[in-house]
Amino acid sequence: MNLNDLHIFVQAVESGGFAAAARRLRIPKSTVSKRVAELEDGLGARLIQRTSRSFTLTDVGRDFYDHARAAVIEAEAAENVVRRRQVEPSGVVKITTAVPTAQFRLAERLPLLARTYPKLRVELHATDRFVDVVQEGFDIAVRSHFAPLPASGLVQRRLAVESIILVASPGYLAEHGKPRHPEDLSEHDGLPTSATATTWKLRGRSGEAALVVPRARMIADESIVLLKAAIAGLGIVCMPETLVRADVEAGRLVRVLPGWTAGMVTTTILTPHRRGQLPAVRAVIDFLMEGADAA
Structure with missing residues (x-):
């Protein structure tokens, strides 16, 4: 079946006649009539x-129209996907995020983004204060959170979930x-926020829960400070896997109680x-999502 014939048929129905469809399509009325007739044949x-x-x-015509219109819409959507990728994104995209998210999740991806799309300019605003995305004119917010985000009218796409x-x-x-059980942590130095x-x-692999209170050796509400303190040997720290992955792989840090996590x-x-x-905004979102999949 010729997709162009479906398109002409849909236009004829939506225009209310062959003459109106011909004007919309900028083709002769006789062509519209001929293509519809051949479709029926x-x-x-x-x-x-x-x-x-x-x-x-006709009754069968109404059923056919519903499916033909859906096919035309899908074909146009498929074409638009290709066209969007062929057009090089350009312009300014403003992103806001918390400082740790900027340091550990975006710092490596954004330079790659800039190389991939040289006509695109990203403006990153890293802050730990709450930012009103709409009122302050941002295109994208990247937020890490422990509980579901409240309804805000913003479109949400989950980038990652980690322990x-x-x-x-x-x-x-x-x-x-080395602690063997969660209760052993009461005899250890901790680095709380x-x-x-x-x-x-803490929660174990089987769902069991434990509340522990290590000795507070040092307190800081900044991730880099706590990370450096842990590397310096001041105590045990709870952190998202992304933040400590490089130091664990390098041997500067070691996983403690690997069967337990401190949340998600x-x-x-x-x-x-x-x-x-x-x-441009769509390109940045897709690029960040691809990076999350690769990680």
Whole structure:
């Protein structure tokens, strides 16, 4: 079946006649009439009852129109996907995110993005304060969160979900011993994020839970500070896997209680609905999502 014939048939129906469809398509009326007639011949069914005064769909014509219109829409969508990729994204895309997310999730990806799309300019604003994406004119927000985000009218795409794990330096574990059970942590130094977060809620592989209170050796609400403190041997720290992966792979940190986690953190991309459809913004989102899949 010729897709062009489906397109002409749909236009004829939506225009209310062959003459109107011909004007919309900028082709002769005789061509519209001929293509619809050949479509009907190929199907062996009358789709349109037409006289000099009326133009109505038959019962089978109405059913055929519903499917033909869907096929045309899908074909146009497929074409648009290719065209969007052929057009090189350009312009400014403004991103806001928290400092740790910028450092550990975006710092390596954004230079690759700039090389892939040289006509695209990203403006990254890293801050730990809450940013109103719409009011402050941002195209994209990348947020890491422990609980579901509240409804905001922004389009959400989940970038990653990862465990929060416990790590310490080999030197610290050599000096203080390696915890075998969660309750052992009460005899160890911990590196909490605040004076009110000194109790760690752990969960095992089988779903069992444990509340532990290590000795607060040092408190800081900044990830890099806590990471450096752990590497320096000051104690055990709870951090998302992404933040400690390089140091674990390099041997500067070691996983503690590998069967237990301290919760999950989700990273989500948010965009205002209309701005998310812009080619440049769409390209940045797709690039970040591809990076998440590769990781």
